[in-house]
């Protein structure tokens with residue numbers, strides 16, 4: 001309502017479209033610069049005046065209204081100060097849907113996330129795609145989109161060829177029975193130890209030529225040809241992995257609309273490539289490999305022995321998905337090392353005439369580092385995701401015992417891990433340490449959960465929630481800060497959606513909880529003459545934090 005009014009006031013004075021004005025309006029970090037600010041730099045060229053002069057002139061022309069108290073200019077900005085009592089009234093009215101919109105108009109957004117490779121256990125490096133994807137699903141759903149979560153299991157590819165070779169040579173039956181995931185991991189590491197090639201994680205296929213790698217490729221070919229023995233091993237690997245993955249997804253409480261193996265799309269991919277060959281869009285080398293030309297460079301889309309490669313499957317899968325879901329947007333979330341793969345994928349689809357290629361986006365994220373090293377399964381320097389979760393849950397159990405409260409260790413432990421991942425912008429690397437994972441103070445998930453529980457207990461203790469009228473004298477500094485932050489929530493969610501960046505919500509949640517704790521330290525709630533007002537403010541905070549944490553996939557507790 002405040003922003004709308006400001007847009008209204010501005011559009012009477014300047015010749016910009018309301019949407020454009022809306023996009024330009026900023027929320028200053030420092031309260032001296034107002035609650036909203038409009039930068040006049042864009043107007044400078046047209047009016048042939050400095051932004052400063054324009055801002056000064058406009059600030060004088062625009063008259064304050066009932067809800068906009070004061071208008072000032074500073075350094076090329078027009079600063080708007082809103083009426084805090086009016087804002088307080090608005091904030092006290094919020095309900096459980098606070099921040100929700102139907103901006104998305106039920107349009108479909110498909111998100112390809114998590115997508116681990118079978119045969120390897122999920123380690124802390126896999127957690128990013130999984131947790132980011134889940135949070136984005138929640139954000140888009142909240143903004144009124146129809147979301148479709150797809151888990152595209154890496155059930156083929158060179159790593160499978162390697163595992164099958166290792167399985168045939170070295171597997172131990174008993175170990176396989178007892179702990180199949182551990183045994184598969186042992187086999188994979190052993191195989192990688194034999195290979196003598198440089199590997200670039202994420203693009204391994206293109207970089208390996210070695211006798212062991214050749215063996216792995218042969219197994220892949222056999223698998224594609226439907227060889228029975230190879231298939232049987234493959235099935236066993238699949239089953240064991242599937243169980244392991246499900247355990248992790250259960251712990252994280254993450255679901256998908258569709259879980260499907262990459263292998264399902266090989267035939268479709270090949271068929272698409274044959275069509276492209278017929279149309280002359282793709283070309284064949286003498287050895288049978290097929291390529292398209294992208295930026296005057298050859299990009300291979302089928303391997304020399306006519307086996308499918310990573311992109312072959314993705315071509316098939318993209319086309320099938322577009323048909324099945326008719327999505328408005330399709331987001332792939334993977335490590336940044338697959339950036340080129342997705343650029344090629346989208347460009348190839350476009351070359352082949354698929355218009356939906358323009359609606360596909362790759363969201364790359366940085367690596368999760370543990371100590372100095374990048375976590376890589378083939379080296380065996382991994383921390384399993386399951387271990388991490390179990391350890392944080394155990395720590396939460398001890399903390400809760402110490403405090404003698406009713407919190408849920410699972411919610412606290414899982415919340416801690418999710419928050420560590422989400423508080424980092426996707427592009428940045430995450431530095432993972434046990435110390436950080438097991439610390440529940442400061443900028444952590446448990447601190448947020450704790451702030452929520454504290455607010456809940458205040459409400460629970462009060463007998464006057466429904467009795468006292470929400471009347472109030474002058475607002476304190478801490479009250480104003482809290483009210484303003486609450487009012488920023490809807491915009492924060494929209495920004496997070498636009499930028500595909502849940503970190504905005506994580507940072508926001510932390511700011512909000514801090515403001516609440518400061519408020520609570522300096523303003524008595526129960527027994528104060530503003531009790532009614534303050535209780536409602538606490539409740540509005542509670543609702544807002546609840547919704548923000550929901551978008552991060554972090555569960556709250558009424559007591560902790």
Ligand code: ARG
Nearest residue numbers: 112115116117152154314334
């Ligand atoms: N399985 C791949 C990996 O572990 C990620 C797959 C991402 N999705 C896709 N459609 N290519 O690196």
